[in-house]
Amino acid sequence: MERAAIKREYQDIIMASNQETLPEIDVVERVMGRINGLGDRRSSFLQGIMRNTTVLGSLIGLILMVSVTAYAASEYIQIRNTAGTVKVQYIPATNEAAGSATAYHKYAKLAQAFAKPGELIAYYVKDNKASKKEAVLQFEYKEQRIRSYSDFEKEIKRTGAPKLPEVANGYAFDYGKVFPSIPSTDAEKGKAFYRDNLRELTARANKDASGEKMFMKAVPWSEPATVSGIYTKGKAHIGIYATLMHGGDMYVEQEQENKTDKIRVAGTEVVYNSVKKQSVSYEYLNWYNEEQDAYYTLTSYGDKSLSKEQFLKLAKELIEQK
């Protein structure tokens, strides 16, 4: 009775949704495997963290801290666009690890070994046990540090990423990076770029008789997800990071040790973050560029750091830059 009433009551909403039946899933084995190996998983996770930290070095350590970010215990920072919509929202930090997709880790490493710097690799892993499952294409991008500013400019132009300066507060350009946007949603996976590459790689996998499990190829890309520049003076460095939000919102996790100060610079609200912990202290700046729909992070690290005034001055230059 109630079901029929629901169908009548929400007929228009039901009609406006896809009536396609969802695929059946079977995660029993995977869930039970995880439950039985909870102790092992915990140690693997810690090893993963340690490996990442070792490989990516001190800069990455800083950025990881940046990404867990600033939080004034009593309030949550919000940055709105001119229409009044919240575009950047600070939220309490959680202790949970981000993401759980580790099944492809070894294949990601193989793709990294296969790729040249700057290449985006699409790969398909044949899984005989899951023949009924929907085939999935994975991507791996090999980082490219562009050392010449003119080459960096060309890459920015090619991808349409926000332009970063050649000099920042008297610090010379050291290197820049542009990361590609990678299909991960159902909408993107419905596009020709994803479908065609998936079709090609699954066809190769189906024809293969050698027992190969992984099939991959380099695919051209042009849509940027982030652009960053590192600037150096002696042993001191400045990092400028712009993350393209593509119409979405930015959520920033905050730790209680972090103090934030929202300041208006050149008509834009910037957040000055000061983090003081027993083991480390650092400062950085964030703001939202509405015109570019990009979230900026400005960091300073090395043997000396920018003062608050220098941070704000540099932010002003970047905000005013056309």
Place this chain on the structure above:
Amino acid sequence: MPTLIVIEDIKLKEVLTSSQDSMSAKELEILIATIQEGDVRQYSVIVKAFQQPIYRYCCRLLANKQDAEDAVQDILVKAYQTLHLYKRAEHFSAWLYRMAYHHCLNLLRKRRLHNRVMRIIRLETLSASPAQEIDNGWYTPSLARALTMLSPEERSLLILRVFEEQSYTEMSEIFKIRPNALIKRMKRIKRKVQKAMNSEEEIDWSEQQLNVNTKI
């Protein structure tokens, strides 16, 4: 065998759509008690029974099949880890749906930060915009747009009522909101969605920029 509190018969046969053998509420409670006492293997029966409804719910809420499949696994593992906290005074399915709701909420929030900032650092893939996350073929553009105007809780209520066909009593247990208040709330949500859908039909969809509301 532990003493069991026999609860009223819930619509388990409907909930247990992925299970070959549906259980009564009493059987489910006995099963949970057995697992709570240490028989881990029995948990596979719970997984088998609830994986599909929780997957459907996560799919609609996250609007992404792969994320939903990952989420189902995480939720069911988390449910096992916290099963000792489950009290038989409430329905297990309500307890599990509430866990799924909070898990999805966290995922929606984390997408912003981890997908757009941390993954860069970890040399991993990036997610697309929330607009694309919801504009994925699940809904017509006008409904997708309307859904972005709802809070995650409103969206969740709508999904459970409309697509999972849950009763107000069941929803009341999940969200700890009185059924009467839920009825009023659902009416408001329905009006909000219909109004947004009607106004959107007059606008060129391709030029719209969506903005998923994932505020807490």
